[in-house]
Amino acid sequence: MKLTILGGGGFRVPLVYGALLADRGEGRVTRVVLHDLDDSRLNAVARVLDEQAAAVPDAPEVTATTDLDEALRGADFVFSAIRVGGLEGRANDERVALAEGVLGQETVGAGGIAYGLRTVPVAVDIARRVARLAPDAWVINFTNPAGLVTEAMSRHLGDRVIGICDSPVGLGRRIARVLGADPKQAWIDYVGLNHLGWVRGLRVAGRDELPRLLADPDLLGSFEEGKLFGVDWLQSLGAIPNEYLHYYYFNRETVRAYQQVEKTRGAFLADQQARFYEEMKRPGAAALTAWDRTRAEREATYMAENRESAGAGERDADDLSGGYEKVALALMRAVARDERTTLILNVRNQGTLSVLDTDAVIEVPCLVDANGAHPVSVSPLPEHATGLVCAVKGVEREVLAAAESGSRTTAVKAFALHPLVDSVNVARRLVEGYAAVHPGLAYLR
Template sequence: MKLTILGGGGFRVPLVYGALLQDHAEGRVTHVVLHDLDAGRLSAVARVLAEQAAGVPDAPEVSATTDLDEALRGADFVFSAIRVGGLEGRANDERVALAEGVLGQETVGAGGIAYGLRTVPVAVDIARRVARLAPEAWVINFTNPAGLVTEAMSRHLGDRVIGICDSPVGLGRRIARVLGANPKEAWIDYVGLNHLGWVRGLHVAGRDELPRLLGDPDLLGSFEEGKLFGVDWLRSLGAIPNEYLHYYYFNREAVRAYQQAEKTRGAFLHDQQARFYAEMRNPDAPALKVWDDTRAEREATYMAENRETAGAGERDEDDLSGGYEKVALALMRAIARDERTTLILNVRNRRTLSVLDTDAVIEVPCHVDANGAHPVTVEPLPDHATGLVCAVKAVEREVLSAADSGSQATAVKAFALHPLVDSVNVARRLVEGYTEVHPGLAYLR
């Protein structure tokens, strides 16, 4: 089975390959094709993968190419993890937004809109090529903003594109752990959009254990989200929000923390990864060790500004491993082998949330089998969550419209309608600022 990884020179690709190395069953991935526009980055990641595979007799073969069509032909699965504009683009997203006093995070607020505007045209081109060159392939999308990009691709690939994210997985795992439950045996009632969802229940043997957590202040304050949001706010919500909702509930504090930080997250990662790829140019460098040391630093500093604002302290050691690669592997297994499972995924709504249309991509538990991912019927969201979901989905639709039409006015509308952008004039200046620093937005007129 052939897996093509788009963004194959990306820093987190070894996580995916590491998960593949643990799969020895019949029908596993036997050939991995790395595609990237940067041959140097491809070479660096290929070295890390080669060291990972040492001593594994049935390790998937790895090849690399800068030719997208070549990479896609014959693929059974396509894993998309591209970053249009690179980490320099992410740093610029943050800088332009913070200069206007609004959030520049890569998936939330102004930064997420800017990232989406330059990513959607590229993702749509990829989707069209997949439909032409590998029509039977399944696309697993991890490219951010994941929900928005998945929806853009679904207009050309239908249900054969599925978005994944590690945030809901990590959240469910933390809640189960603090309740003394096995995450694999728990049903997580999670619903929303990507980076905009809530856990409303955690069911073990038919019993919802979340009320026990919400009713115990000490237990509730003992894990990441309790420290991040505060016990009182979680009890008021009656749910555990995705960590990215901290940007909404504590926006002023988050913006101030980012403005006062020595470096934004994007700038930090840009410099850190530049060092990694530079070191990889040394043929004697221990590739896997250098990568692993860099990854540990990256994970430990994740959402550091938010945790500092909340006084949450350092991340727990158990939370320093991603998880998206495990979701991707479980998804591929379920489809390729009909190994039925349940995963929280980004899929078309169908009739899951009545407040959204059938084609809107949402993030919910899905039953997965050889025919793909099927969203599970969920209870309606409370009004406060419904309002936020509908507002952000409306913004995503304006981003898709702007990307399709090239309309600068529609791009301004997308920024202006976002709950975290507080003025139409700010929205206009954001579009001006972003078009100045991003060549990929030259299509907006």
């Protein structure tokens, strides 16, 4: 079975390959094709993968190419994890927004819109090529903003594109762990959009254990989200929000914290990964050791500004292991082998949330089998969550319209309508600022 990884020179690709190495089942991936526009990054990651596979018999064969059509042709699965504009683009997303006093995070608010505007045209081109060159392939999208990009691709691939994210998985795992439950045996009632969802229940053996957590201040304050949001706020909500909702619920504090740091997250990662890729140019460098060291630092500093503004302290060691590669592998196994499972995924709504139309991509538990991912029916969201979900989905639709039409006016509308952008004039300046630093937005007229 052939797996094509788009963004194959990306830093986190070894996580995916590590998951593949652990899979010894029948029908497993036997060939991996890495695609990237940057030869040197491809070579660096290929060296890490080679060291990973050294002690593993029958490890999946790895090849690399800068030819997109060659990479896609004949693929059974396509894993998309591209970053249009690179980490320098992410740093610019943050810098332009913060200069206007608004959030520049890569998936939320102004930064997420800018990232989406330059990513959607590229993702749509990829989707069209997949439909032509590998019509039977399943596309697993991890490219951010994951929900928006999945919806853009779904207009050309239908339900054969499925978005994944590790945030809901990590959240459910933390809640189950605190409650003393096995995460694999728990049913997580989670619903929303990517990076905009809430856990409303966690059932073990048919019993909802979330009320027990919400009623115990000590227990509730003992894990990441309790420290981040505060016990009182979680009890008021009656649910556990995805960590990215901290940008909405504590926006002023977060923006202030981001403005005060010496380097934004994007600038930090750009410098950190530049050192890694530069080190990989030395023939004798220990690739896997260098990658492990860099990854540990990356994970430990994740959402550091949010935790600092909330006084949440350092991340727990158990939260430094990522998880999206496990979701990707579980999804591939379920589809390829009909190993039925339940995963929280980004899929078309299909009537699951009545306040959104059928084609709107949402993040929700899905039953997965050989025919793909099927969203599970969920109860309605409370009004405060419904309002936020509908507002952000409306913004995503304006981003898609701007990307399709090339309309700068529509792009301004997308920024202006976002709950975290507080002025139409700010939205206009954001479009001007982003267009000045991103060649990928030259299509906006």
